[in-house]
Amino acid sequence: MSEPPSDDLSFDPKTWRSPVGETGARRAVDPAPAAPAPGESSASLDPRTWVAAPAAPAAPVARPSRRPFLLLALGLLAVAAIAGVIIVVTLPRGAGDGKAGAASTADSPPPASQRRVLVVSDPAGIRGALDSVGVPPAEAAPAAAVAIARMAPGGGDITLAMTVAPAAGGMRLLALDARHDDGSGVVVKAGAGGFTAAPTAADLRTVVKVVRGEMDAYSFYSSAVSQHLTDSLISPFAQALAFDFDFQREIHQGDVFEAAFEDRVNGKGESVDVGRLLYVSMQTKDKSRALYWFQPAQGEAGWFDGNGRSTVRSLMRTPVEGARISSTFGMREHPILGFTKMHNGIDFAAPIGTPVYAAGDGIIQHAEFKDLDGNHVEILHPNGWQSIYLHLSAYAPGIVVGAHVRQGQEIGQVGTTGRSTGPHLHYEVHVDNVPVDPTSLKMDSGKALEGAALAAFIKERDRIDTLRAAQTG
Numbered sequence: 168m169s170e171p172p173s174d175d176l177s178f179d180p181k182t183w184r185s186p187v188g189e190t191g192a193r194r195a196v197d198p199a200p201a202a203p204a205p206g207e208s209s210a211s212l213d214p215r216t217w218v219a220a221p222a223a224p225a226a227p228v229a230r231p232s233r234r235p236f237l238l239l240a241l242g243l244l245a246v247a248a249i250a251g252v253i254i255v256v257t258l259p260r261g262a263g264d265g266k267a268g269a270a271s272t273a274d275s276p277p278p279a280s281q282r283r284v285l286v287v288s289d290p291a292g293i294r295g296a297l298d299s300v301g302v303p304p305a306e307a308a309p310a311a312a313v314a315i316a317r318m319a320p321g322g323g324d325i326t327l328a329m330t331v332a333p334a335a336g337g338m339r340l341l342a343l344d345a346r347h348d349d350g351s352g353v354v355v356k357a358g359a360g361g362f363t364a365a366p367t368a369a370d371l372r373t374v375v376k377v378v379r380g381e382m383d384a385y386s387f388y389s390s391a392v393s394q395h396l397t398d399s400l401i402s403p404f405a406q407a408l409a410f411d412f413d414f415q416r417e418i419h420q421g422d423v424f425e426a427a428f429e430d431r432v433n434g435k436g437e438s439v440d441v442g443r444l445l446y447v448s449m450q451t452k453d454k455s456r457a458l459y460w461f462q463p464a465q466g467e468a469g470w471f472d473g474n475g476r477s478t479v480r481s482l483m484r485t486p487v488e489g490a491r492i493s494s495t496f497g498m499r500e501h502p503i504l505g506f507t508k509m510h511n512g513i514d515f516a517a518p519i520g521t522p523v524y525a526a527g528d529g530i531i532q533h534a535e536f537k538d539l540d541g542n543h544v545e546i547l548h549p550n551g552w553q554s555i556y557l558h559l560s561a562y563a564p565g566i567v568v569g570a571h572v573r574q575g576q577e578i579g580q581v582g583t584t585g586r587s588t589g590p591h592l593h594y595e596v597h598v599d600n601v602p603v604d605p606t607s608l609k610m611d612s613g614k615a616l617e618g619a620a621l622a623a624f625i626k627e628r629d630r631i632d633t634l635r636a637a638q639t640g
């Protein structure tokens with residue numbers, strides 16, 4: 168039996184370095200890379216360290232700031248240290264965010280008015296914000312009260328846009344617009360009878376964004392972030408293409424990648440939440456591949472090529488040549504230990520030296536000797552399944568941890584190493600980390616959509632292609 172699956176090697180891009188030759192060439196041109204960041208190593212879980220050269224550009228990693236003016240404000244304007252208020256900034260009218268501007272265009276305030284923008288972390292900070300811009304307590308208290316009454320506590324930062332005008336005894340509050348990033352909040356207005364508040368609903372919509380770029384000399388990760396592909400989508404992107412490309416060896420500088428993904432944006436067009444990938448493609452000088460995410464009305468969602476053919480291929484049930492099954496999956500009398508024990512795999516009896524094949528495309532997770540298992544290989548497949556091969560006499564050339572293998576590629580030869588009664592291959596398949604009977608695996612490899620499902624797929628494919636054409640020219 169093999170140990171529980173380990174996470175120490177996966178489809179994480181941390182292992183996807185640019186080929187050594189690339190990096191070497193680059194270093195020859197640019198021989199002074201910066202020192203590695205503290206803690207940087209190939210084992211780091213920090214995706215920013217998944218680079219071949221320590222000089223990978225760090226700057227593009229940062230997501231575009233939602234409020235760049237706040238940073239500017241730090242250097243230029245007063246910072247209010249009152250409770251809940253983060254930053255105070257005075258903007259000329261019309262230069263601020265469109266959201267608040269739009270809200271106040273209906274009835275324009277007098278020309279002498281100013282718009283002050285603050286960010287607070289909670290509705291409780293509204294009162295302090297009003298105080299900080301000079302609204303006297305007699306106005307600030309009731310205005311804050313009507314605003315707070317319409318806003319639930321929490322919910323994240325609130326951007327306050329206050330329209331005020333100089334008046335005797337301080338600033339007169341004309342309007343207050345308090346919004347969360349999703350657009351929900353309240354608009355407070357001063358009227359003859361005091362302040363009135365009207366809630367605003369969340370204003371989120373889903374848009375499809377497309378990014379396209381070239382591989383740089385460093386890594387897929389740095390290439391992707393420089394094109395503003397969100398961190399959380401980088402692993403899924405590579406996993407989708409893992410059946411088709413070896414990201415460690417087959418992707419080179421200048422190769423072109425493209426991704427389309429859903430993005431939830433607020434009324435100002437700011438990204439509030441990133442959804443799922445809808446399209447991935449990679450073009451190298453040798454091959455190109457484009458995949459579309461699709462959920463059929465019946466059946467599993469997944470990646471399909473442009474003709475509606477699924478990229479998921481099942482694992483081989485018999486990954487060894489000319490073998491007979493000598494022990495089936497399930498409970499059995501253990502031939503060495505003598506007691507009844509669960510047999511988590513299938514044994515194939517075959518002469519020593521018989522080729523053993525990778526049951527499916529994947530990455531080698533383990534290829535080493537372990538006392539009971541002998542020489543063993545574990546392969547992680549792109550759908551998360553694992554296949555495990557025990558008691559090998561030898562490994563095929565190139566079968567090392569991290570190597571990418573194709574279905575049917577020879578990974579080693581039958582042997583009787585470890586605890587074994589004779590020459591055989593013990594073969595296991597784990598689905599969601601649970602051993603399953605390999606003979607029960609469905610053989611629907613590369614299944615193509617048909618009929619209504621294919622028609623629905625083509626509609627989705629064309630929708631994505633239209634959006635791609637509009638955004639990438």
Ligand SMILES: [Zn+2]
Pocket residue numbers: 494510512513514592593594
């Ligand atoms: Zn066995």
